[in-house]
Amino acid sequence: MSARYLMGIDVGTQSAKVVIFRTDGEVMCSAQQPLRALEIPQPNRAEHPDDDLWYSVQQACRAAMTRFHQLGGQDHQLLAAGLCVIRCCRVLMRQDGELAWPVINWMDARLNQPYQPAPEYGDVRWITTTSGYITHRLTGQTRDTSANYIGCWPMDDASQTWDDSKMASCHLRRDQLFDVVRPGEMLGEVTSTAARASGLPLGLPIIATAHDKAVEALGAGALAQGEALISLGTYIGAMVHGDTQPHASEHFWPFQAALPGHFLYECMGVRRGMWTVSWFRDQFGAAALQDAKDTGVDIETLLGAEASVVAAGSDGLITLHDWAAPAEAPWRKGAIIGFDGRHTRAHLFRSLLEGIVFTMKNHLDPMMQALDRPLTQLVISGGGANSDLFMQLFADIFGVPARRNAMRSSAAIGCALNAGMALGVWQSYQEGVTALVKTGETFLPNARHHALYQQLNQQVYQQLHSVLDPLLKRLSPLVEA
Template sequence: MSGKYIIGVDGGSQSSKVFIYDLKGNIVSEGKQTLQPMNLPAPGIVEHPDDDLWDSLVTATQEAMAHFPGKKEDIIGLGLCTIRFCRCLLKGDGTLASPAMSWMDERVSKPYEHIHSEVARVTTSSGYITRRLTGQFIDTAANYQGMWPIDTDTWDWMDDGEAFDQYNIPRDMLFALQYPGTTLGHVTKEAAEATGIPEDIPVIATANDKAVEALGAGMLSENTALISLGTYIAGMIHGQDNPKNTTHFWTNFAAIPNEYLYESNGIRRGMWTVSWFKELFGDELVTKAEELNISPEEFLNREAVKSVPAGSDGLMTVLDWLSPGDKPFKKGMMIGFDGRHTRAHMYHSILEAIALTMKTNVDAMCEEMDTELENIVITGGGSNGDLMMQIFANVFGLPATRNVVNGSASLGSAISVAVALGAYSNYEEATEQMVKVSDTFVPEEDNHAFYNRMNREVYQHITAYTDGILKKAYNLFHE
C-alpha cells in the first residue's frame, strides 16, 4: 500500500479535527473547526447547538481535503472517533430530533426518557456521525459506557431482561454494534459531496475518544500510563481483563477488540481551566505575545519559568471549576496568596494542580491494580508546553514523553484503519511504524522530592478543610 493515505477524524468537545496521514503516521493535510459555545437552556442541560457536531466535521474535512497534496483515489479509508458520553436522539431518517446532548448534560447520566414521539433512535455521537457518513444505523460497541444497556464482557447489548429494561431504551431504537477495526459502511454520495471525502471509501469503527487517543499515543504496555490533557483530563493504563466493582478506577473499552483501558479519576474542565485563566487577561496578553511572535500560552510559560519556583511560593489551586453531580457544593479555588504572587504564579499553580491531582488519582489506580509504572506519556494540546511536561516529570518522578502527533485521537483512528485494511498485520506493528516520540523529560530529583512532600503533607488535604465552608456557602447562594 505504498503511497496510500488515511483520514483520521477526531471529533472532540471543543473542536472537530481531521487529519490525513500517510502509512508512516506523517500528517500530510489537516483541517480544524472550533465548535460553537454550548447551549445552556436550563440548569443541568448542556447541548451542542444546531447540528454542530456534523457541520463542524464537514468544515474541517473540507479544509483537510482542500490542502491534500495527493490523489483522492489513494485515500483508502476513514477512521471515525468522536467524543464519548454524548447522547443523540434521531428521527427515523437519521437526522437529529433535538440538539446532541454533551457529556456534561445531566440527562446522559440518567435512563432515557421517551418524551418526543418523533424520536426513533437513541445513539452516541459516533453513531450519529456514522449515519451521516454511511447511511447505516451501525456504531462501534466501544463508545458505549454509562447509561447504555451494554454487556462489557461480550461487547454487545445485554440480553433482554430486567438489567436491560432499567435503561428504558427499546431494543429497536438502538444501533447494531461492531467491534473496533471493522467496517461500519462506506461514504455515501451525499456525504462525499458535503465533505469532499472520496465516495465509497470504508468508514472504520474505532472506540471512545480516550481509547482512540491511547492507541494513537502508542500506549500498549501495562507499565505505561497515559495522561490525556483535554477538557476532561484522564489517566489510563492498558490491560486485558475486565475487572468489576473497582474503587479507584473504572474499566473502559479499548480501541483494540476485547481489550480494555483502566481509567483513573480525572479532572472535569481540566485544560478548560487553563484557557479560562488565559482569557482573563484578554487583549493585553495577546498583544504582549504577538510582540514576541509567540502564542499567549508560550508567553505565560516563559513568565512562569523565569520567575516561579516549584510550589509557586505557596500558592495552591484546587481544580473544581466544574463540580461533580453528587457534590454540587465543590468550587475551584486558589489558596495561599501573599504579596509575592503574580499572574505567573497563578498560571504555574494551575499547571501544578493538574499534575498533582493526576498523580494522586493515578497512584490510587496503580495501588489497586498492584502495578508499578515505568513511564508516562502526555497527550493533548497542553503537552506542547515544556513547562507542563517538566512539571509532570517532576511530580510523578518518571520520564514523561510526548509524541510528534500529540493530539493522538486522529492518529489512533488512522491506526485502526491501517490494521483493518491490512496495511499492518496487527496493532503493535502499526503503532511501532506510525507513532513517533518527540521529546522525553527526565525528573529533577530535588523538585520531585519537594512535590512528594507538598502533595503528601499539604495538597491532598486541602478539601478536607474547605469542603465544610463550601457546603455552607452553597446553601447560602442556592436558597
C-alpha cells in the same frame, strides 16, 4: 506501487480534526474546524448548538480533502477513514436521521441518569452516541462502535453486545438502538449525499474505533505494562491498557479499548481541565496578550515562560480543580488559596498547572496500586503537551519520566491504526504503532522538586477536600438559589 493513505476523523469537545497519513507514518495533510461554544440553557445543562457536530465534520473533511488533492493525492489512494467522536454524550434522532434534540454533551447532568423521554424532545426514533450519529450521517447505516457506550447504556463490555437484561433499567428498547460492531470493523461506506456534503470520496470505508480517550491511548503508543497515558483535553483523563476486565474498583473503571480484545482502565480525571487554562488566558490575559505581541510570541508561550521561572510550588499558591463538580459532590467549587504579596500572574498560571498535575497524581497512583503495576513512564497527549513547563511538572510531581510524541493529537493516529488494521495494511497493531507513532522529547524528574511536591501534596493538597467541603456545602444553597 503508488502511495496509500489512511484518514483519521477525530471529533472532540472543542473541534473536529482530520488527518491524512501515508501508510509509512508520514502526515500528508490535516485540517481542523472549531466547534461552537456549548449552549448552557440552565445550570448543569450543556448542549451542542444546532447540528454543529455534523457541520464541523463536513468542514474539516472538505478542507483536508482539498489539501490532499492539491498535494497530488487521488481518491483511490485513500483506503479508509477511522471515526472517533466525543464519548459520554447522548443523541436523539428522528426517523429521517435528523436530530430530534440538540446533542446532549457529557457535561450535562441528564447523562448521569438513564434516558428519560420528555415531550419537548418530540418524535424520537433512535437513541445513540455521537459516533453513531456521525456514522449515520456519513454512511446512512444505523451502526455504531460497541466501545463508545459509557454510562447508562445496556452494553455488555465483556461480549461487546447489547444486554437485554439491562434494557428496562436504562429505559430503552432494543429497536431504539443501533447495531454495534467492534473497533477495527466496518461501519459502512460514504454515501453520495455525504460525499457531496463533506468532500469525502464516494464509497470510502468508515471504520469503527472506540471512545475518544481509548483511541488516544492507542494512538499515543501507550501499550507497555508500566506506561500510562495522560490526555490533556477539556476533560483530562489518565488510563492504561489491560488484557482482562478486572473486578470493579473504587479507583478506576474498565472500558473497551480501541485495541481489539483489550480493556482500558481509567481513573477519575479533571473535568474542565484545559478549559481552566483557556479561562485564565481569556479572562485575565489582556495585559499578557499585549506583552506577547510586543515580544513576538503567542500568549501561551509567554505565560509558560513567565511561570517557568517561578519556584516549584508557586510560592505557596495552591489551586484546587473543582470547576465542574462531580455528581457525588455537587456543592464543590474550585478554589485558589495561599495568596500573598509575592504573587503575580505567573504564579497563578503555574499554580493552575500544578493543581492539574496534583489532581491527576492523586487519581492515577491509587489505580496503579490497585492494578499492582508500578508506574514507569507517562505519555502526555493533547495540546497541553506543547508546553515544556507542563511536561516538566508531570515529571517532577509524579517522579517518573514524561514523554510527548511528535504529533500531540494522538486520537487521529488511533483512528488511522484501526482503519489500517481493518484493511490489512499491517499484520499487528504493534507494527502499526511502530509505523505511525513518532516519539518526541522525554522530560526527566528533578529530584529536589519532586521531594517538595511530595510534601505539598501529602500535607496540603490531599487535605483540601476534607477542609473545604463543609464550607462549600453551606455556601452552595446560598448562591445557587
